[in-house]
Amino acid sequence: MVTIYDIAKKAQVSAMTVSRVINNSGRISDQTKAKVKKIMEELNYVPNSTARSLVTQETKMLTLLITDITNPFYTTLARGAEDAAMQLGYKLLFGNSDENLQKEKEYLDIILSTRVDGVLFAPAGDASVEHLNALKRHSIPFVLLDREVPGIESDMVIGESKEGARQLVEHLIALGHTRIALVNGSNSISTARQRYAGYWEALKLNDLPFDENLVMELGYKQLEDASLLDPLLQLDRPPTAIFAANNFLAASIVGALRSKQIRVPEQMSIACFDDFGILSQLNPFLTVVAQPAYQFGYLGVQLLVDRIQNKAAADWRKIILPTELICRESTKPLLTNS
Amino acid sequence: MVTIYDIAKKAQVSAMTVSRVINNSGRISDQTKAKVKKIMEELNYVPNSTARSLVTQETKMLTLLITDITNPFYTTLARGAEDAAMQLGYKLLFGNSDENLQKEKEYLDIILSTRVDGVLFAPAGDASVEHLNALKRHSIPFVLLDREVPGIESDMVIGESKEGARQLVEHLIALGHTRIALVNGSNSISTARQRYAGYWEALKLNDLPFDENLVMELGYKQLEDASLLDPLLQLDRPPTAIFAANNFLAASIVGALRSKQIRVPEQMSIACFDDFGILSQLNPFLTVVAQPAYQFGYLGVQLLVDRIQNKAAADWRKIILPTELICRESTKPLLTNS
């Protein structure tokens, strides 16, 4: 591997002079600069950023830690993050925690040893507080994405979960539904609590009774088994509409209902939080509350890099992105007597 | 930041002894080991992998360079790659080339300076040969994903593009279609050529005429404008079925047809290469030739790491993954006189 010393030797200058040419810093005569550049090209020299990082104490790398890149929300978020990182001169490492604290811990250790300059963190839940405090202890800046964590102050980019949920449930109510189920993520995740709150508020605002049997906490991951929904479907008065708290749940539910020969939306209306990326374009089907996923990632990186480069205000910044209700085919007016 | 010397000092041993404890190498008395470990925990010490990389000459990082993470095929592939990398002790950087050689070049430079241990490379096209040769020059192992590049010998994981295309087109033919259009990716991409060849072969095997007006090369990206399809739709004898060479094209085409009030599949059958991940579960609609995307990434990393660690045979290995035809709603028998 060619090093800066090889260049220096061949150009008959010191390594420092070569370094100055590489970084275009300090004063160099045009003549020397040209000579050094020529030799660097001849030898296909590429500076070793590991060595540079060791002395400058910055890696120009960020870590994006999400729950699952195959969730379309995070897919698009990741694209936004990568675009922003690239534009700002940072590389992006990524990891999937699968909503699992143990896996999250493994990534935390990697983050610490890799000495990334900052982290975009979609925490697995409230218990992630430990991991975030570890980042603080090690002075690694981070931005929370999508989910807040009680006890943690930081920059963050989140959505209007409560508002969005309320809006979506009111849409269902407007269609005549009164028995509306909520299939939710873990209660230890802020968005799940907020979506619950929005659901509850919509019922109250419309003088509908709250029935705890209509609320299930099944986690934000895809369901492994259609029977998980049975408690809901076998109620004496089953729901006529289901609000899934995220897209994975909705997809699982639609699949489960299909396997049970329950037609959507004729027999059951379905709606959920988060859209499906390109899929929606293909065959717009599910009524959703969409969030600007790309912006979550893009703005998240901007906040983070501002913080890293000390361009940020001392106060923590909290970006709250708007949701958008998109009504499609999966929600239909309730037919009387069905 | 706590360094190995801080630990050494506090434990009253040399840095080397601490290093041995960290790496569990060499001989250390249990007593010393325990003492050092205790102090490492007390001080929240995490070894600096940048420093380690500089001396060991390995970063334990891989780069995954794909065209677009939001393409469901690459999303799932990325997940497979990350899982495998994590299991094998590697971190994963990723980049989106957008099928663009210039962007690919920028990532190449990053790859070279970052000194990653290997690269998973889905090349933008045949012209990527230059970039791949640069990797060879710098002795950076790589595995080609999904696409071959003439003039490049390497490990690779690819699909049966020709076979899959033939199968899909024969499915359309079996439904009675004789005017079948191909909307293809750039001819400078191996998969596009192979899918073209499969298309052609299917026609020949079934004694159908080949009409070059039915073939369009629009690239593998999403179409910006529905009018791009006009040359096809405004033919005297327009097609009754369209084979889109990838999922992005199919999604764009379905969208374009919708905007033109052409119903799928009643007025036009559509099928494509590559599935849509979770979307397919949601609302299975498009008939596709699916590829095992997760395996592309997972096996790709395995090949790569074998190569990096010199566990691979000297010969290049070429994994060819099978395709699977999944017939869904977007393809229907041709009605006579329509």
Added chain:
DNA sequence: TTAGATCGTGTTACCGATAACATTAACATA
């Protein structure tokens, strides 16, 4: 003419680990 400023470049130390070799003490063996 001469001191001080400026320009262009070099020297040295250091970032935080590890490889290779050196050293010491305790132990084993002849």
Added chain:
DNA sequence: TATGTTAATGTTATCGGTAACACGATCTAA
């Protein structure tokens, strides 16, 4: 008892850059 082993640890050099400071040569202004 002398010598060779072995276990446990230390010393030194090095990975490939950059920061900080040093230095000589040329230029500028009094």
